[in-house]
Amino acid sequence: MLVRLLLTALLSAITFGTAAESDYREGVHYEIIKPAQPTDDPDSIEVTEVFWYGCPHCYDFEPYLEKWIETIPDDVNFVRIPGVFNRSWVPHARAYYAALALRVQDKIHLPLFNAIHKHRQKVFDQASIAALAAANGIDAEDWKKAYSSPGVDFKVKQAGKRSVGYRITGVPAMIVNGKYRTSAKLAGSNADMLKVVDMLVDMERGN
Incomplete structure (x- = not known):
């Protein structure tokens, strides 16, 4: 009797999961990008987050995303792109790519989010971002060079285009x-946004 109840519960859970996934529909829970955009690595399934450090919704999403990143399978390539929709967003995009170039993302990414949204600091221009970098142990001269480098210029322009x-x-x-x-x-x-992402990754894997 106990075995039968356990099997019934298991089958119900599987059925529920399948139904929940099938509830995500094109035009409702996700949209098709036309034309499709190129990816960095055609041999993997690319998942990209577009974000802005000044966005409170991006800040709220970060804990969900970090947990999801821990579960990424080998055939998925995760990429972050700082949104560049107007000039005021450029300093944060530069900060992201400068940190990437110096391999100090851990000293900029979450600290910049926290400074703005947790500590209510106005970190929106080159000077205030440089001060944050220095406060987190990044060499001031290294940061200045990376922030203004041609490589970061190129990355920011590409982020805007994407x-x-x-x-x-x-x-x-x-x-x-x-x-x-x-x-x-x-x-x-x-949470559902990431479930939709997982479903779309499965769809791409099947193509």
Whole structure:
């Protein structure tokens, strides 16, 4: 009797999971990007987050995303892109790519989010970002060179082009393989946004 009850519960859970996944529909929970945009690595399934450090929704999404990143399978390539929708967003995009160039993302990414949203600090321009970098142990001269480097210039311009190509109207947004776009607004919540991403990754894996 106990075995039968356990089997029934297991089958119910499987059925529920399948039904929940099938509830995510094109045009409702995700949208198709037309034309599809190129990815960095054609041999993997690329998942991209477009974000802005000044966005409170991006800050709220970060804990969900960090947990999801821990579960990424080998065939998925995760990429972050700082959104560049106007000039005021450029300093944060530069900060992201400067940190990437110096391999000090841990000293900039979450600290910058926390400074703005947790500590209510105005860290929106080059000087205030440089001060944050220095406060987190990054050499001031190294930071200045990276922040203003041609390589970071190029990355920021590319981020702007990709943001436009993805036809994003808000952040955070998640892009799967340059073909699909979803958000918390479309999916219903931060948790559901990542479930939609997982479903789309499975779809791409089957193609």
